[in-house]
Amino acid sequence: MELESNEGSTETMEEEEAAGSGEREAVVVFFDVETTMPEGPERRRTLLEFGAVQLCSRSLAEVAPPFATLVRPAGGDLGEGAWVALERKGITRADLAGAPPFRDVADGIHRVLHGRIWAGHNIDGFDSEIIREAFAEIGRSPPEPKGAIDTLPLLTERFGRRAGNMKMANLANYFGLGQQIHRSLGDVRMNIDVLKCCATVLFLEENFPKMLKGYPGFLAPDDVSMEFIQVSLSLSHQFRRSLSMKHNDRPLQVFCADLRIHFDIRPCYQDSAGRPKLNIVVGIPESLRNVLQSCDEIAERSSQVFGSTSVWNPVVREYGYAHAIRLNLTFGGDDEINGTEIYVKEAISGNIQKQVLSEVDAADLSSWFAEGNMVDAYFSVELYDYMQNAGIRLVAKKLIVTAYA
Structure with missing residues (x-):
């Protein structure tokens, strides 16, 4: 040879x-x-x-x-x-x-x-x-x-x-x-x-981040390496403990496309400012389920190590035969800097238009985020521990929803 x-x-x-x-x-x-x-x-x-x-x-x-x-x-x-x-x-x-x-x-x-x-x-x-x-x-x-x-x-x-x-x-x-x-x-x-x-x-x-990745700083599920996931502890100005989840020393933010809405927005509840609490439940692929369940395990162990005695609520739930998650929409401050960005894509033309959440009425939200519609989601993975309940909260930073009507 x-x-x-x-x-x-x-x-x-x-x-x-x-x-x-x-x-x-x-x-x-x-x-x-x-x-x-x-x-x-x-x-x-x-x-x-x-x-x-x-x-x-x-x-x-x-x-x-x-x-x-x-x-x-x-x-x-x-x-x-x-x-x-x-x-x-x-x-x-x-x-x-x-x-x-x-x-x-x-x-x-x-x-x-x-x-x-x-x-x-x-x-x-x-x-x-x-x-x-x-x-x-x-x-x-x-x-x-x-x-x-x-x-x-x-x-x-x-x-x-x-x-x-x-x-x-x-x-x-x-x-x-x-x-x-x-x-x-x-x-x-x-x-x-x-x-x-x-x-x-x-x-x-x-x-060319916006052209190729759409929204810089967000990882697709397959880009998340679990060995780089960590939970860090910090103290607020009132000396309250706060846990955060990071990927390679950066806040963990995830992108996943083509998620089907299982439960639509129902603005029945209000926050302290009198604004409706908004969230949607979407089905997720196996790749995202594996990432979030692994994050759940890491975060729960870390929470216990840091002394929490709260009941841990899993982030991934079963709805019928599908695995699903809840995405929480936020209004942000008065200028909407940190609120959820909403984009509506017309199913036929493909045109995308940005919406201002504070100016959108409940009827439009219910129409866009109707059960069965598809949404591309950019969200942060955050931790909460409040009134003996703890878990992962997924906060939508940007949503691109396909409107069929």
């Missing part, structure tokens, strides 16, 4: 960089390893393949031919299960039997990696450890990175879970990059392509 390889000196490559640019560019080495997986407590992971692509940190151009090599495992048979898995990847017994042992390729791998910026998907938790274990087994010091870029936590934090989980196969499928082949060099190139796609999307969203 032929593999692209480069085991020449990297000093020549760096000299060419310096001559071409006037200064020495940082080199980012994207790499990936393929291994056997332990089948028992005494089995260790065995390095079978290494692949790397070396990129200029400024241009992302390849600064050297790719390096890839199979590695002949030391010490007997890998086990029938391992061979079956390897043959699915296109690695045969004959390929590994004819491959060099790690001791023979260690110099080349060391030259590629040492003193460079390492990059890869889950390299901190897997690939880097495999490299260190392999060098330790032959009694040599491992290569050391100048720095490391693990795209797994990076994309989880910045890109979110739009593709479902953050496995490379799902990310590649999301961008239409084809199937992951689980070969080192192929996976490296896929990792680079996925990172470029994510960076492009984030760049466009950052520079």
